[in-house]
Amino acid sequence: MIMTGAEAIIESLKNENVDVVFGYPGGAVLTLYDALYQANFRHILTKHEQGAVHAADGYARATGKVGVVIATSGPGAANLVTGIATAYMDSIPLVAITGQVAVSLIGRDSFQEADIRGITTPITKHNYLVKKVEDLPRVLKEAFYIARTGRPGPVVVDVAKDVFAAAVDYQYPQEVKLRGYHPLFAGNLETINKVFEELKLAQRPLIFVGGGVNLSNSAEALRELVDQTGFPVIASLMGLGSLPFDHPQFLGMVGMHGTYAANMATTKCDLLLGIGVRFDDRVTGLLSEFAAKAKVVHFDIDPAEINKNVRADLRVVGDLNWSLPALLERVKHVSGEFKKQVRSWIEEVLAWQREKPLTYESDAKLVMPQAVIEKVSRLTRGEGVIVTDVGQHQMWVAQYYGFKNPRSFLTSGGLGTMGYGLPAALGAQCGLPDQKVILFVGDGGVMMNCQELATAANYNFPVKVLIFNNQTLGMVAQWQRMFYGGRYSHTSLKGNTDFVKLAEAMGVTGLRVTKPEELDRVLEEALATPGPVVVDIQTPEIVDVLPMVPAGARLDQMIMGGSEE
Amino acid sequence: MKHTLAVLVENRPGVLTHISGLISRRAFNIESIAAGYTEEPDTTRITIVVEGDEIEQEQVVNQLSKLVDVIKISDLTAVESIHRELALIKVKASIETRSDIINIVEIFRAKIVDVNRETMVIELSGDETKIDALCQVLKEDHGIIEIVRTGKIALSRGPIPAKDQ
Numbered sequence: 001m002i003m004t005g006a007e008a009i010i011e012s013l014k015n016e017n018v019d020v021v022f023g024y025p026g027g028a029v030l031t032l033y034d035a036l037y038q039a040n041f042r043h044i045l046t047k048h049e050q051g052a053v054h055a056a057d058g059y060a061r062a063t064g065k066v067g068v069v070i071a072t073s074g075p076g077a078a079n080l081v082t083g084i085a086t087a088y089m090d091s092i093p094l095v096a097i098t099g100q101v102a103v104s105l106i107g108r109d110s111f112q113e114a115d116i117r118g119i120t121t122p123i124t125k126h127n128y129l130v131k132k133v134e135d136l137p138r139v140l141k142e143a144f145y146i147a148r149t150g151r152p153g154p155v156v157v158d159v160a161k162d163v164f165a166a167a168v169d170y171q172y173p174q175e176v177k178l179r180g181y182h183p184l185f186a187g188n189l190e191t192i193n194k195v196f197e198e199l200k201l202a203q204r205p206l207i208f209v210g211g212g213v214n215l216s217n218s219a220e221a222l223r224e225l226v227d228q229t230g231f232p233v234i235a236s237l238m239g240l241g242s243l244p245f246d247h248p249q250f251l252g253m254v255g256m257h258g259t260y261a262a263n264m265a266t267t268k269c270d271l272l273l274g275i276g277v278r279f280d281d282r283v284t285g286l287l288s289e290f291a292a293k294a295k296v297v298h299f300d301i302d303p304a305e306i307n308k309n310v311r312a313d314l315r316v317v318g319d320l321n322w323s324l325p326a327l328l329e330r331v332k333h334v335s336g337e338f339k340k341q342v343r344s345w346i347e348e349v350l351a352w353q354r355e356k357p358l359t360y361e362s363d364a365k366l367v368m369p370q371a372v373i374e375k376v377s378r379l380t381r382g383e384g385v386i387v388t389d390v391g392q393h394q395m396w397v398a399q400y401y402g403f404k405n406p407r408s409f410l411t412s413g414g415l416g417t418m419g420y421g422l423p424a425a426l427g428a429q430c431g432l433p434d435q436k437v438i439l440f441v442g443d444g445g446v447m448m449n450c451q452e453l454a455t456a457a458n459y460n461f462p463v464k465v466l467i468f469n470n471q472t473l474g475m476v477a478q479w480q481r482m483f484y485g486g487r488y489s490h491t492s493l494k495g496n497t498d499f500v501k502l503a504e505a506m507g508v509t510g511l512r513v514t515k516p517e518e519l520d521r522v523l524e525e526a527l528a529t530p531g532p533v534v535v536d537i538q539t540p541e542i543v544d545v546l547p548m549v550p551a552g553a554r555l556d557q558m559i560m561g562g563s564e565e
Numbered sequence: 566m567k568h569t570l571a572v573l574v575e576n577r578p579g580v581l582t583h584i585s586g587l588i589s590r591r592a593f594n595i596e597s598i599a600a601g602y603t604e605e606p607d608t609t610r611i612t613i614v615v616e617g618d619e620i621e622q623e624q625v626v627n628q629l630s631k632l633v634d635v636i637k638i639s640d641l642t643a644v645e646s647i648h649r650e651l652a653l654i655k656v657k658a659s660i661e662t663r664s665d666i667i668n669i670v671e672i673f674r675a676k677i678v679d680v681n682r683e684t685m686v687i688e689l690s691g692d693e694t695k696i697d698a699l700c701q702v703l704k705e706d707h708g709i710i711e712i713v714r715t716g717k718i719a720l721s722r723g724p725i726p727a728k729d730q
Contacts, residue, residue: 117579121586126633130581146633180575180636304627309619 001171007131008034008270009097012140013041016173016272018068020044020430021051022059025114026072028099031164033070044195044430044459047451049076052081054449057092058366058424061410062385063431065216066147073099074112078119079097079159081418082444085123087154089414090238091204091215093142094154096120099300102162103131116158125153130524138173145176150183151302173201184301189326194314195273195297196330199338202271202295204345208254211238211413212276212300212320219243219406221324222275228331230339231273232349234262236283238413241403245382249346251353255283256549257395260356263547263555266291266347276300276320279309280414281551284335287553301325327401327518355562356400360543367516368541369393369468373400375467375523376438384436385410385428389421389445391473395545397440419448426452429461436464436527442494443469450502456532457507464526465508467499477546503534513537567596568622569648569719571727572611575634580609583632584718593617593625594646597650597716608636610687610727612718614686618670639730651690651715653678658685659710666707674698682709 003011009032013021014098020042026032036043045054049071057065069075077098087094101110117129125147128139136159143155199205207229213222219242222472226233226249233243235253243250252259254266266272272294279282284290290310298305298312299320306315316323331338360370383403388394388411403409410428412420425439446467456463468474473491480488500510509529512538513522526533546561575579581600588595596614603610615625626638641648658666665686670677670687673695677687689699696714703709721727 118582121583122590127579142633182632302631304624304631306627307623334612354595 001169003170004013004031004035004164005136005166005168007039007160008133008136008168008170009124009159009164010035010039010041010106012137012172013320016066016140016144018066020217021068021070022046022055022427024052024072024076026076026099027237028073028101028161028551029070029076029162029164030157032097032099032405035164038301043070044426044455046426046455048424049079050083050419051426051452051455052451053080053094053096054086054420054423055416055427055452057083057087057420058410058427059431060087061424062091062429063417064407065097065333065350065431066094068428069445070097070155071099072112073101073116073161074114076112077116078114079120079215081123081221082419084120084154084156086412086415086417086420088123088125090211090412091152092154093152094145095147096154096156098158099158099164100129100158102159103160105355106160109345116156120156123154124156125157127160129160130163131160133163133168136163136168137170139277141173142176142178146178146181149480167444184317185319186322187316189305191314191316191325192323193315193329195327198295198297199229199331201426203341204269204274205229205271206265206294207233207267208232208266208272208274208277209233209239209242210275210277211241213242213396214406215278216301217406217554218320218324219455221321221328224330225328225528226326228328228335228338231333232265232342232346233532234258235328236277236280236413236423236463237411240398241273241406241408244330244404245402250365253398255557257399257545257547258549258555259352259399260360260547260560261349261352261548262327263558265340265353267293267554267556269294271295271297273297273299274312275324276301276307281309284309285549285553285557286554288396294329328351334392339440345517346352360546363540366385366540367513369461369543370396370400371469371516372466372468372519372523372537372539373397373440375400375519379527381438384408385432387411387421387425387428387437387439388440389441390416390418391439391442391445392478392545393442393468393541395475404507417446421445422449423452425463425465426456426459426461429463430459437462438464440466440468441473443467443471443497443499444455444473446495446499452504452534453506453508453534460531462530465503465532466526467534467536468539469499469536470539470543472541475545481542481544482548483550488533499534499536510532511535531540566618567642568615569646569717570613570615571639571641571719572613572629572635573728574609574611575609576609577634580634582652583634584611584629587628587632588628591624591628594621597600599716599718612704612716614717615703637728639721639727641719641721641727644730646719647689647722648692648717648719650696650717651688652696652700652711654686654687654689655710655712656687656701656703657683657710659683662707666703669699669702675699691704
């Protein structure tokens with residue numbers, strides 16, 4: 001069927017079951033926007049391209065589908081960069097369609113020209129520049145396939161302006177032919193047997209769950225493995241939600257702001273089963289001392305993750321939906337023996353958990369951020385989708401929110417992108433209109449993309465935005481307090497911003513909490529109010545995220561705080 | 566230790582950017598890189614010499630393999646193979662010194678490909694150490710004006726091509 005390149009893109013989106021795109025129009029994508037208009041394709045107009053790409057990312061994380069974002073050439077495409085890098089670091093499937101100047105103008109420093117393919121090469125799973133309309137259907141087919149298969153990731157499709165208008169005999173390819181891309185599902189069964197043998201020998205085994213479990217939707221198999229083995233479990237930031245927070249074997253998050261029990265267990269274990277993890281430096285602390293007593297078994301779909309940071313004694317390369325059931329098959333016949341084998345170890349780790357649980361100092365006059373999170377967690381019963389920005393509040397949510405479900409915690413883990421939270425929450429709400437979406441955000445981060453409050457109002461996305469307003473760039477200030485002699489260089493955010501008025505100006509309900517006694521009532525009101533709501537929660541300026549392992553220290557060298565010091 | 570990798574990639578625009586971008590981003594220690602067409606018009610073959618221990622070498626292979634345009638990587642260090650590099654060397658050559666240079670060239674089985682009143686250009690192919698040795702002699706006795714080297718290319722012995730290894 002003969003159609004324009006722009007129409008071919010719309011058809012391809014339909015073929016990929018894309019039901020919504022996020023974007024912002026401009027010169028190079030005028031023809032594509034005309035086609036969107038004519039096809040009446042659902043498009044969410046954000047206020048900034050960065051908002052659009054984070055929204056597509058939040059949509060992808062919440063739904064598991066590929067997020068799609070559209071931007072124009074030059075500045076439009078360049079504004080996507082932070083969002084693409086965010087998605088890349090956390091392995092989020094995304095297709096970014098960007099306009100490029102016309103073929104004849106490429107390379108001449110034309111108006112609104114930027115080499116977005118060159119710019120995004122280190123932060124994409126793959127990228128394309130389409131200069132011939134007949135390549136378009138194949139490229140889009142490949143882009144979606146690459147984005148969602150194997151270890152997912154963002155793909156950029158840069159399309160020259162004249163390609164959108166050129167005629168093509170459209171036929172969407174049935175299959176992808178890529179000689180250099182064969183995502184792995186099943187790996188080598190022999191490796192599973194070896195792991196099983198190691199499990200039988202371990203006295204102090206520990207399961208370490210990462211974002212791979214959430215991404216691959218393999219939480220159910222993981223939960224069964226945890227139940228069948230009786231082994232204690234820790235999670236990375238990205239692994240939260242794959243096991244319910246109140247599971248009796250779950251010790252919480254590991255790493256820089258991990259729990260005492262999780263960090264101690266990692267230091268003392270003799271077998272560490274890393275499942276869909278990448279041993280990020282925020283997890284390992286001093287790499288040479290990380291799990292130094294343990295044999296490390298690494299389960300991952302990406303062979304390049306093996307031995308990248310931590311040396312693996314055994315590797316299981318393949319999809320977790322293959323490896324976890326395969327291991328379970330062997331484990332379940334001897335489940336009782338495993339539980340017997342780890343009885344004293346379990347007692348030891350649970351004692352750590354009992355003796356040094358997460359604590360914070362409270363003050364009857366102050367609204368403690370941790371208390372807010374605990375309250376919200378009780379109100380939601382761990383259901384719904386929790387989104388954060390980056391910083392202190394992010395770590396407190398990881399520590400104190402009672403996650404129950406996989407894909408219920410959306411946060412920029414790898415890149416640590418401030419400004420991510422608000423647009424990502426909108427994207428999640430767009431993808432899951434019936435779910436409660438709650439954003440925790442700092443007064444610093446919310447300002448980085450606060451323009452998207454207007455988007456929330458325009459589309460009536462009923463996101464609840466809880467701003468922890470401590471008038472400071474909390475995490476950076478914490479480091480200044482701990483490691484820079486308390487010299488608060490440019491981390492004070494004291495000003496005259498009125499977040500309630502800001503919300504109202506954007507068409508969003510604004511509420512405020514200044515005293516602890518207001519907290520319950522206002523939070524309940526916020527959750528009960530239809531449409532988007534901003535709550536300006538005034539929290540104390542100086543509160544530290546603890547425990548804390550200083551950068552480059554061993555995991556058991558934690559600063560505990562409270563009565564410990 | 567050094568590893569010589571044969572990397573077969575799609576012959577498409579942007580592929581070399583992807584490869585060189587990856588190498589620089591991951592801070593891999595690459596000694597040489599040489600690319601060219603192959604017996605298949607849609608395939609380019611890149612020979613990469615990597616310096617590093619086994620773990621680093623494994624990372625280079627695994628990370629390069631992740632690139633969608635990379636079809637196949639085989640480690641030619643592990644198999645019997647022929648390694649060659651081509652060099653063009655422009656050396657100072659007066660009428661008096663020409664005959665000595667010709668002697669040296671013959672000993673190394675090199676070729677003289679250009680002569681004028683002040684210089685000669687010598688072509689030599691061989692392994693790295695042989696080229697190094699010739700350069701050393703010419704530099705000390707005559708003076709080298711400029712050198713260009715292709716970087717190593719390598720091919721396995723026996724009937725099995727890299728793509729099937």
